[in-house]
Each structure stands twice: as C-alpha cells, then as structure tokens.
Amino acid sequence: KAGVTQTPRYLIKTRGQQVTLSCSPISGHRSVSWYQQTPGQGLQFLFEYFSETQRNKGNFPGRFSGRQFSNSRSEMNVSTLELGDSALYLCASSWDRLSSYEQYFGPGTRLTVT
Amino acid sequence: KNQVEQSPQSLIILEGKNCTLQCNYTVSPFSNLRWYKQDTGRGPVSLTIMTFSENTKSNGRYTATLDADTKQSSLHITASQLSDSASYICVVTRGDQLIWGAGTKLIIKP
Numbered sequence: 001k002a003g004v005t006q007t008p009r010y011l012i013k014t015r016g017q018q019v020t021l022s023c024s025p026i027s028g029h030r031s032v033s034w035y036q037q038t039p040g041q042g043l044q045f046l047f048e049y050f051s052e053t054q055r056n057k058g059n060f061p062g063r064f065s066g067r068q069f070s071n072s073r074s075e076m077n078v079s080t081l082e083l084g085d086s087a088l089y090l091c092a093s094s095w096d097r098l099s100s101y102e103q104y105f106g107p108g109t110r111l112t113v114t
Numbered sequence: 115k116n117q118v119e120q121s122p123q124s125l126i127i128l129e130g131k132n133c134t135l136q137c138n139y140t141v142s143p144f145s146n147l148r149w150y151k152q153d154t155g156r157g158p159v160s161l162t163i164m165t166f167s168e169n170t171k172s173n174g175r176y177t178a179t180l181d182a183d184t185k186q187s188s189l190h191i192t193a194s195q196l197s198d199s200a201s202y203i204c205v206v207t208r209g210d211q212l213i214w215g216a217g218t219k220l221i222i223k224p
Binding site: 004041042043044045055056088090092097098099100102103104105106107108110 | 145146155156157158159160163203207209210211212214215216217
C-alpha cells in the first residue's frame with residue numbers, strides 16, 4: 001500500500017505571496033490532517049478534514065486554509081506569506097477520526113519564506 | 115490546562131545501552147496515549163497507541179508503559195542502535211483533540 005505523499009517536497013516563496021501544498025492520503029483513508037512544525041517547536045495542529053468537511057481547526061489565522069476533495073486528497077493554502085510561516089508542513093491520514101485511529105504521516109513539505 | 119510534558123529534553127547515550135523517556139500529562143478526560151518517532155526532517159512514525167486500560171505495549175525494542183492514575187507514561191528503548199537517534203514525541207488524545215508534547219531528542223553515539 002502506498003504511503004502518504006506530499007508535493008512539493010521543497011518550496012521557496014517570497015513574503016506576501018501565497019502557496020498551495022498538496023497531500024494524497026493512503027488509499028481508503030478518509031481523514032486528512034495538517035500540521036506545522038518549526039525548528040525547536042512541537043507539531044502544531046492546523047486542521048482536520050473528513051469527507052470533504054473541516055472537522056477540527058487549530059489556532060491559526062485565517063490566512064491558513066484547506067480543503068478536501070471527493071477522492072480524499074487535500075490541499076492547504078497559505079495566503080500573504082510571512083517570514084514566520086517558514087516551516088515543515090506535515091500531512092497525516094487516518095482511516096477515520098484521527099483521535100481514534102492510527103495516523104500515518106507524509107514526508108512533509110519544507111517551506112522557506114524569504 | 116491540558117498539557118503534555120516530556121523529559122528529558124535531550125539525551126545522549128552509547129550504542130547498545132538502554133534508556134527511558136518520560137511523559138507526564140494533565141489532559142482530562144483522556145482517550146489514548148501515543149508515542150511517535152520522528153527522524154530529522156521527516157514525518158513522525160507511530161510506535162504505540164495505548165488506551166487508559168492498557169499498562170504496557172511493546173513494539174520490537176520499544177516498550178511503552180502507562181499509569182493512568184498518576185498520568186505518567188514512559189518509553190523504554192532496549193539495546194539502542196544508531197538508527198534510534200531521533201525525536202520521540204508523546205501525544206495524548208482528549209476527545210477529538212490531539213495534544214502533542216515537545217518531544218525528547220535522543221542521540222545514540224557509537
């Protein structure tokens with residue numbers, strides 16, 4: 001079974017631009033979650049999508065948004081990028097509610113904002 | 115406040131030695147507790163998931179213990195290998211919310 005894939009793996013953007021990251025979950029998984037990880041920080045939960053609906057949201061500004069498609073693939077968008085948005089963005093999929101089922105993480109997208 | 119605290123922050127041990135990482139939590143109510151291993155620059159990989167009724171769970175050389183009364187968990191690594199060098203993260207579930215610890219950075223020296 002193929003694992004969680006994320007594209008692109010690396011990205012360099014300029015402050016003020018916007019960016020879209022993509023995540024393909026493991027086949028059959030319906031829940032996709034997004035996390036931000038900065039150096040020295042733990043994983044910060046962004047949001048969880050299940051069956052195309054946002055089920056949970058962390059404490060991030062509205063510049064961070066996401067969506068999930070009917071095939072469970074998910075995208076995350078960050079608008080008006082700030083230097084502090086430089087981070088590793090991780091996507092995780094699970095069969096159902098991430099709070100009850102095993103989460104499988106992708107390799108992450110390393111975003112650098114200059 | 116619902117928190118997960120891990121200790122030590124970092125640990126260096128020699129290859130072949132055992133070690134124990136600690137996780138204390140104040141999360142309530144509690145659904146399950148997880149341990150993840152995260153190699154630098156990569157996504158976390160699940161090691162164990164334990165419900166409140168489980169005391170011990172093993173995954174190869176990794177053994178997690180849970181004391182739901184004292185709200186403490188530990189991850190014991192036996193006969194460490196160089197590939198065990200990573201961050202180990204404790205996560206406690208409260209309802210639909212996953213509360214992540216800051217992790218323990220483990221370095222195995224040859």
